Amino acid sequence: MLDLKFIRENVSLVKEAIKSKHEKDNLDQLLELDTKRRELLKLVEELKSQKNKASDEVARLKREGRDASEIIQKMKSVSDEISVLDKQLSEIEKQINDILLTIPNIPHSSVPIGEDSTQNVEVRRWAPEGYSYELQNNHYLDHLALGKKLGILDFERGAKISGSGFPVYVGKGATLERALINFMLDYHIQKHGYKEIFPPFLVNRDSMIGTGQIPKLEEDMYHCNEDDLFPIPTAEVPITNFYRDEILMEENLPIKFVGYSACFRREAGSYGKETKGFLRVHQFNKVEMVKFVKPEDSYDELEKLVNDAEDILKELKIPYRIMLLCTGDLSFSAAKCYDIEVWAPVEKKYLEASSCSNFESFQARRANIRFRRKGGKPEFVHTLNGSGLATSRLMVAIMENYQTPEGKLIVPKALQKYTGFEIID
RNA sequence: GGAGAGGUGGCAGAGUGGUUGAAUGCGGCGGUCUUGAAAACCGUUGUACCGAGGAAUCGGUACCGGGGGUUCGAAUCCCUCCCUCUCCGCCA
Numbered sequence: 001m002l003d004l005k006f007i008r009e010n011v012s013l014v015k016e017a018i019k020s021k022h023e024k025d026n027l028d029q030l031l032e033l034d035t036k037r038r039e040l041l042k043l044v045e046e047l048k049s050q051k052n053k054a055s056d057e058v059a060r061l062k063r064e065g066r067d068a069s070e071i072i073q074k075m076k077s078v079s080d081e082i083s084v085l086d087k088q089l090s091e092i093e094k095q096i097n098d099i100l101l102t103i104p105n106i107p108h109s110s111v112p113i114g115e116d117s118t119q120n121v122e123v124r125r126w127a128p129e130g131y132s133y134e135l136q137n138n139h140y141l142d143h144l145a146l147g148k149k150l151g152i153l154d155f156e157r158g159a160k161i162s163g164s165g166f167p168v169y170v171g172k173g174a175t176l177e178r179a180l181i182n183f184m185l186d187y188h189i190q191k192h193g194y195k196e197i198f199p200p201f202l203v204n205r206d207s208m209i210g211t212g213q214i215p216k217l218e219e220d221m222y223h224c225n226e227d228d229l230f231p232i233p234t235a236e237v238p239i240t241n242f243y244r245d246e247i248l249m250e251e252n253l254p255i256k257f258v259g260y261s262a263c264f265r266r267e268a269g270s271y272g273k274e275t276k277g278f279l280r281v282h283q284f285n286k287v288e289m290v291k292f293v294k295p296e297d298s299y300d301e302l303e304k305l306v307n308d309a310e311d312i313l314k315e316l317k318i319p320y321r322i323m324l325l326c327t328g329d330l331s332f333s334a335a336k337c338y339d340i341e342v343w344a345p346v347e348k349k350y351l352e353a354s355s356c357s358n359f360e361s362f363q364a365r366r367a368n369i370r371f372r373r374k375g376g377k378p379e380f381v382h383t384l385n386g387s388g389l390a391t392s393r394l395m396v397a398i399m400e401n402y403q404t405p406e407g408k409l410i411v412p413k414a415l416q417k418y419t420g421f422e423i424i425d
Numbered sequence: 426g427g428a429g430a431g432g433u434g435g436c437a438g439a440g441u442g443g444u445u446g447a448a449u450g451c452g453g454c455g456g457u458c459u460u461g462a463a464a465a466c467c468g469u470u471g472u473a474c475c476g477a478g479g480a481a482u483c484g485g486u487a488c489c490g491g492g493g494g495u496u497c498g499a500a501u502c503c504c505u506c507c508c509u510c511u512c513c514g515c516c517a
Contacts, residue, residue, distance in 0.1 A: 041475055045486045054485090055498045059443035072497040079497065227430090247435075375454065378472080 001100050001366040004034060017106040020113065020327035030099045037137065044085040049077055087119075101215055105326045105362040108299075108336040121326065127319035135345050141407060142346050143399040144277040147173065149407055150424050155277060165267070165282035172424045176411065177285065179418030180391050181260050184287040184312055188388055190342045191406025193306045194258035194289060199238035201261055202229040207241040210367030212333035212359075222264050235261035235288035236385040241367055243292060247378050248371040254293040254301060258388065261286060277396070279351065284392040291384040292369065295361065298382035299336070302358040305386045306338045309354045312389060315414040318397045319343035321350055335360045340389065342397035351393040356386030391406070400425075 007014050011027060018025045054075045061068040112121050127133070147153025152173025160168040169177045188194040208214040208230050213221060222231040232238060239257050246253070264285050278284075289308060293301045306322060313320045323339040330337055334357040341350035361380035364370070370378040402410045408425040416422050 019466080038475065041486080045475065048486060056444065058497060068453075068497080075497040249435095 001123065001362060002103055002106070003365065004096070004100065007031075007103070008034060013106060014103065017104060020107060021104045021330060021332065022328065023104045023332070024102065026099045026102065029105075031095065033092050033096050033099070037089065037096060037324060040085060040089045040092065044082060047078055047082050047085070051075060051082065054078075088150045098215075101209065101366075104332045105335050105359065107330055107356070108360075110299075112324065112326045112334050113328060115328040116343075117329045119326040120329055120339070121324045122328065123322040123324050125319070125321035126314065127343070128317040131319055133319070133343065133345065136405070139405060140400065140403055141394045141408075142277070146399050146403060146407065147277075150409060152176070152409075152424060153277075154392070163282070165280065167281055167283075168277065170419065172419070175419050175421075176398075176424070177391055177395065179411075179415045181285055181287060182418050183315075183415050184388055185258060185260055187312060187315065188258040188287070188289060188308060191311065192256070192258075194256045197235075197239050197242065197257045197259035197290075199232075199235055199259050199261060201232055201238075201264075201339060202227075203232055203238050203241065204229060207244065207367075210241045210244050211237045211363050212366060213237065216332050220266050222266055231264035232261060232284060233265050234263050234385075234387075236290060239288065239290040240363055240369075240383055240385065243369045244367040246369060248292065248369070248381065250294070250371055253371055253381065254297065256289055256324055257290045259288055259290075262289065263390075270385050278392040279396070281392055284390060285404045286390040287388045289386050289388045292371075292381045293384065294371070295382050298358050298384060301382075301384055302336060302338075302356065305384055306340070306356045309356060309386050309388045311342055311356065313340070313342065313353075314330075316394075316398070316412045318394070318401055318412075320353070331355075331357065333357075333359050333362050335362065338386075341385075342394060344393075344397050344400045346400040346403075347396070351396060353386035353393045353397070354389040357384060358382045359385075 004012065007027070008031065011031070015025060015027055018027070036198060054071050058068040058071055058075075061071075066310040112119065116118065128234075141149065142157065143153070147155075150173070152170055154168040155164075158164075158168040161168070185196060202224065205214065205228055207291060208218075208221065213233060217233075221233060223297055224230070230237075238261070239259050242257070243255075263284050265282060269279055289305060291301055291305065310320070310322070320340055320342045323341060325334075325337045325339060337355055337357040339352050340354035340356070342353045342418050344351050345348075360382050363383045370379050370383050370385065372378050398412060402412060404410060408423055411419050411422050411424065
C-alpha cells in the first residue's frame with residue numbers, strides 16, 4: 001500500500017507505475033474521494049468539538065445541581081447530524097481503502113522499463129569451472145522420465161490422491177527432497193546468520209492482505225471457506241506477518257528469518273504454459289528468507305539476499321543466471337526484483353527457482369510493521385524476501401545436471417551428508 | 426464442542442456513565458549528584474488523521490480487542506464477532 005498523502009503529491013508518478021504494471025487506474029476516483037473525505041472530516045470534527053464542549057458544560061451544571069435540560073435538548077440534533085455524517089465518512093473511507101489496496105508498488109528507479117519477461121535484463125550468470133552447457137548426447141532423460149525410471153517421483157498417483165500438480169516423492173526421492181530442504185535451511189542459518197521460523201501453513205485474511213496477495217491474487221489462493229483461512233502460497237506470508245501491528249527497535253534491525261514451508265497455489269488460468277511435471281505444480285516446497293530492515297539499507301540488503309540464494313546454487317554446483325525484472329514483469333507489491341534461474345540442460349532452458357524482492361514500505365504499510373529510531377517517531381520498515389530456494393524447479397536442474405549417461409542420479413556432494421547415500425539407481 | 430474468567434498506553438496494572446488520553450509501577454528520554462557508571466532524587470514521556478506554520482510547534486478529532494447499539498455524554502451499560510486463559514469433553 002502506498003501512503004495516501006504520497007499519492008496526492010505524486011499523482012503522475014503513481015499513474016505511471018500503475019500503467020507500467022498493467023494495473024487498473026482508479027486514481028481519479030481515489031483523489032475525488034479523498035477531497036470529499038477531507039471536506040466531511042472538517043464538518044464533522046467541528047460538530048464533535050461543539051458536542052464535547054456541551055458535554056463538559058452539562059457535567060458542570062449537574063455537579064452544581066443545576067438544570068441542563070436546555071443544552072441536552074439542543075445537543076440531540078447535533079448528535080443526530082454527527083451520526084449521519086459519520087456514516088457517510090466511514091463509507092468513503094472504506095472506498096478509499098479498497099482502492100488503495102489495488103494500487104501497486106512503484107518500481108525503483110534502477111528497474112528497467114519493459115513490457116514483459118522478454119525485456120528482463122540478465123545481470124550475471126554462473127557455472128562451475130569447466131561446465132559444458134551442451135549435453136554429450138541425446139540419451140538424457142527429462143525429470144519425468146528419470147523420476148519414473150528411478151521410482152523416486154510419482155505424478156500419476158499424486159493425481160489420483162489429490163489432482164494434477166500434486167507430485168509424490170517416493171523412497172530416495174523423498175529423502176533427497178528432505179535433504180535439500182535441510183541443507184538450505186542449515187546453510188542460511190549457519191553461514192548467513194538467519195533465524196529459523198517454522199510457520200503455520202494456514203493464515204487468516206489479514207495476513208494475506210498484509211503481504212499483498214489479497215485482493216489482487218485471491219483467485220490464485222486456496223481457501224478454507226469454513227474458517228476463512230488460506231493455505232499459504234509462500235512462507236513469505238506468515239513470516240512477514242510475524243511482526244504485523246508491531247513496533248520494532250532500531251537496534252534489532254536488520255532481522256533475518258528463514259523458514260521452510262510447503263506452498264499451495266491454484267495457478268488458475270495458467271494451463272498450457274510450462275505445465276509439465278515439476279515446472280508448474282499446486283504444492284511445492286520452498287525455503288524462504290525474509291528480512292525486516294531500515295529504509296536506507298534495503299537496497300544493499302536486496303543484493304545480499306540474492307547472494308545468499310546464489311550461494312546455495314554454488315554449493316550445489318548448479319549453473320544459473322540472475323535476471324533483473326523489468327517494470328512490466330515486476331509483481332504487484334515489489335519495487336525491485338531479481339529472479340534466479342537455474343539451467344536445465346535437457347529442457348535446454350533456464351527455470352525460475354527464486355525471486356528476491358524489495359518491497360520497500362509497501363508491505364509494511366499494509367501490515368503496519370514499524371520501527372523506532374532512538375527518540376524518534378515510528379517509521380515503516382522495509383521488507384524483503386527471497387526464495388532460498390524453491391525445490392521443485394531446483395530438483396529438475398539437479399536431475400538433469402547430475403544424471404549419468406546410464407540414467408542414474410548422483411547426489412550433489414553438499415547433500416550427501418543429509419541423504420546418507422551418494423547415488424540413486 | 427460445553428462451562429467460566431479476561432482482553433486498558435512500550436510492558437505490568439488501576440479504573441463500573443460526566444475535567445480520564447486515562448492513577449500507580451517498570452521501562453525510555455532529559456537533568457541533579459559522580460572522575461565515570463550505578464543508586465538516589467527531580468522533570469518528562471502514546472499513536473493516527475484533519476487544519477495552521479518555513480520550522481520548532483500549535484489547534485481540533487479519534488483511539489481502552491474489532492464492529493454495532495443505548496445516551497446530551499461510554500474504557501465504564503447492551504448486542505455481536507475475534508482472541509487469550511482455566512476446567513470439562515474429543516483428539517494427533
